[in-house]
Amino acid sequence: MVDAATELIRGQTSLEPRVAVVLGSGLGGFADELEEPVEIPYGEIPGWPLSTALGHAGKLAVGTVGGVPLAVMRGRAHLYEGFSAAEVVFGVRVLARLGVGTLVLTNACGGVREDLAPGQLVLVSDHINLQGASPLIGPNDESLGPRFVDMSDAYDPGLRASAHDAAARLGFELPEGVYAAWLGPAFETPAEIRMTRAIGGDLVGMSTVPEVLAARHMGLRCLAISCVTNMAAGVLPESIDHKQVLAVGASAQGRLTALLRELLPALAA
Ligand code: HPA
Numbered sequence: 469m470v471d472a473a474t475e476l477i478r479g480q481t482s483l484e485p486r487v488a489v490v491l492g493s494g495l496g497g498f499a500d501e502l503e504e505p506v507e508i509p510y511g512e513i514p515g516w517p518l519s520t521a522l523g524h525a526g527k528l529a530v531g532t533v534g535g536v537p538l539a540v541m542r543g544r545a546h547l548y549e550g551f552s553a554a555e556v557v558f559g560v561r562v563l564a565r566l567g568v569g570t571l572v573l574t575n576a577c578g579g580v581r582e583d584l585a586p587g588q589l590v591l592v593s594d595h596i597n598l599q600g601a602s603p604l605i606g607p608n609d610e611s612l613g614p615r616f617v618d619m620s621d622a623y624d625p626g627l628r629a630s631a632h633d634a635a636a637r638l639g640f641e642l643p644e645g646v647y648a649a650w651l652g653p654a655f656e657t658p659a660e661i662r663m664t665r666a667i668g669g670d671l672v673g674m675s676t677v678p679e680v681l682a683a684r685h686m687g688l689r690c691l692a693i694s695c696v697t698n699m700a701a702g703v704l705p706e707s708i709d710h711k712q713v714l715a716v717g718a719s720a721q722g723r724l725t726a727l728l729r730e731l732l733p734a735l736a737a
Pocket of ligand 1: 576579
């Protein structure tokens with residue numbers, strides 16, 4: 469299936485993207501930066517899971533930004549939709565086969581650390597997988613990568629340094645944090661958030677970790693940028709609602725887009 473999907477994409481564009489960006493919930497704005505994009509609805513790509521999440525466009529866009537060829541996934545599949553971990557990472561595996569060597573993941577998340585605030589962008593420095601799932605279980609496909617994958621520098625230190633430089637040039641703060649991935653789809657309970665804090669999580673979300681596992685398996689360099697759309701459950705005396713998640717994500721898109729643009733030369737290097 470990965471090969472059939474790769475062939476279909478090659479048949480629609482002659483661009484050979486080396487960089488891919490996955491745009492998370494409510495964070496689709498960067499796709500508008502693509503010049504002369506070829507857009508392929510996920511439904512037309514063999515094997516590509518059709519995400520049902522709100523705030524996701526559901527298409528792959530391939531084009532250039534400032535001369536750099538890019539593949540942009542406008543929306544992703546999540547475990548909470550009922551997809552297997554292998555289905556969740558299908559797109560990442562296809563893009564890697566297409567020749568992508570650097571993967572940027574964006575997501576909406578809850579802020580666990582109290583110095584974070586809604587609307588803030590945070591660079592993921594590491595993750596904790598609380599999803600009870602991995603795309604790497606089962607017989608190992610040696611054509612993709614090794615059985616046992618080193619996750620020591622999963623979020624590439626060089627790319628993170630470039631992201632800090634880019635944010636400094638643009639004049640905004642870009643703190644780092646550890647992303648704890650929960651299965652969802654319910655938001656966490658306050659007790660789960662206290663546990664997350666106790667084990668070293670700064671951010672909580674429901675995505676990104678399966679994709680990073682699959683990408684590291686295949687040797688891709690990864691960078692993940694989270695947008696804090698709400699404080700995590702129990703941090704503030706208020707409830708969490710998905711509409712707020714999308715609205716705050718939308719308000720942060722300008723900065724996210726500027727950051728990605730500023731970072732592109734380093735991503736493509
Ligand atoms: N928890 C999990 N995922 C999320 C959150 C949250 O609080 N906000 C946005 N995505």
